[in-house]
Amino acid sequence: xxxxxxxxxxxxxxxxxxxxxxxxxxxxxxxxxxxxxxxxxxxxxxxxxxxxxxxxxxxxxxxxxxxxxxxxxxxxxxxxxxxxxxxxxxxxxxxxxxxxxxxxxxxxxxxxxxxxxxxxxxxxxxxxxxxxxxxxxxxxxxxxxxxxxxxxxxxxxxxxxxxxxxxxxxxxxxxxxxx
Numbered sequence: 001x002x003x004x005x006x007x008x009x010x011x012x013x014x015x016x017x018x019x020x021x022x023x024x025x026x027x028x029x030x031x032x033x034x035x036x037x038x039x040x041x042x043x044x045x046x047x048x049x050x051x052x053x054x055x056x057x058x059x060x061x062x063x064x065x066x067x068x069x070x071x072x073x074x075x076x077x078x079x080x081x082x083x084x085x086x087x088x089x090x091x092x093x094x095x096x097x098x099x100x101x102x103x104x105x106x107x108x109x110x111x112x113x114x115x116x117x118x119x120x121x122x123x124x125x126x127x128x129x130x131x132x133x134x135x136x137x138x139x140x141x142x143x144x145x146x147x148x149x150x151x152x153x154x155x156x157x158x159x160x161x162x163x164x165x166x167x168x169x170x171x172x173x174x175x176x177x178x179x
Contacts, residue, residue, distance in 0.1 A: 007050060010176065014042040014054035019061065019068040030153040033070045039090050040115055040165030045173055048101045052094025059087055083150070085129020089122030096121050115162050123151045 003011075021038035025031050043051035058068060059079070067074045069087070078084060096118040097104075104110045127146050134141050141149075 007046075010046055011050045011054050011057065014038070014046055014051065015057040015061070018042060018054060018058040019066075022058075022068060022070045023072060025070065026157070028157070032154055032157045034161065035070065036090075036119070036158050037161035037165050039093065040162055041169050041172075043094055043097045043115065043118075044111065044165060044169035045176060048094060048098030052091060052098060055090045055094050059091065062087070080133075082130045082133040083126065084133075086122060086126030086150070088129065089125035092125055093118030093122045112162065112166055115166075116159075119158055119162065127151060 018035060018038040021034035024034040026034065039051075039055055042054040045051070046054065062068045062074045063076050063079055065074045069078050079087060093115075097114055100110065100114040100117075104114060127143070127150060130146050130150055131141060131143065134146075
């Protein structure tokens with residue numbers, strides 16, 4: 001894949017958008033960030049490869065200590081902590097999107113179910129990571145307990161963020177030059 005200056009700039013911009021959206025906390029019964037919305041937008045606007053690259057850049061910025069994660073946190077410890085698997089899961093969501101991109105290019109209606117599938121994969125990776133971290137620390141949460149803490153409260157907000165990202169990216173994409 002040849003990366004033009006424009007594509008590199010869009011990729012960097014989307015990495016910054018993910019950073020900014022991870023700082024936006026929506027107060028609710030369990031507060032959530034707009035980070036997932038930005039990941040969806042990156043994939044929808046840039047495609048699987050560059051969108052995933054944006055996510056990887058975002059995670060690397062956080063790993064080196066920049067305060068790009070929710071709550072203005074950063075550092076490798078955040079990735080290795082109990083919720084770090086959900087951040088790593090974003091990369092796998094992007095890889096999932098890449099896998100289905102040939103089908104999406106033929107049928108735009110598949111974008112939403114493919115993004116939803118990527119989100120489910122993210123949930124799975126994050127939940128397994130959460131369980132592994134707590135098990136290693138001597139606390140053995142059951143799978144259902146972890147889902148009730150880390151997944152179930154976020155399903156509806158994440159579904160709404162997916163739909164919002166689909167709508168917003170459709171409007172924005174018209175104004176972005178593909179080359």
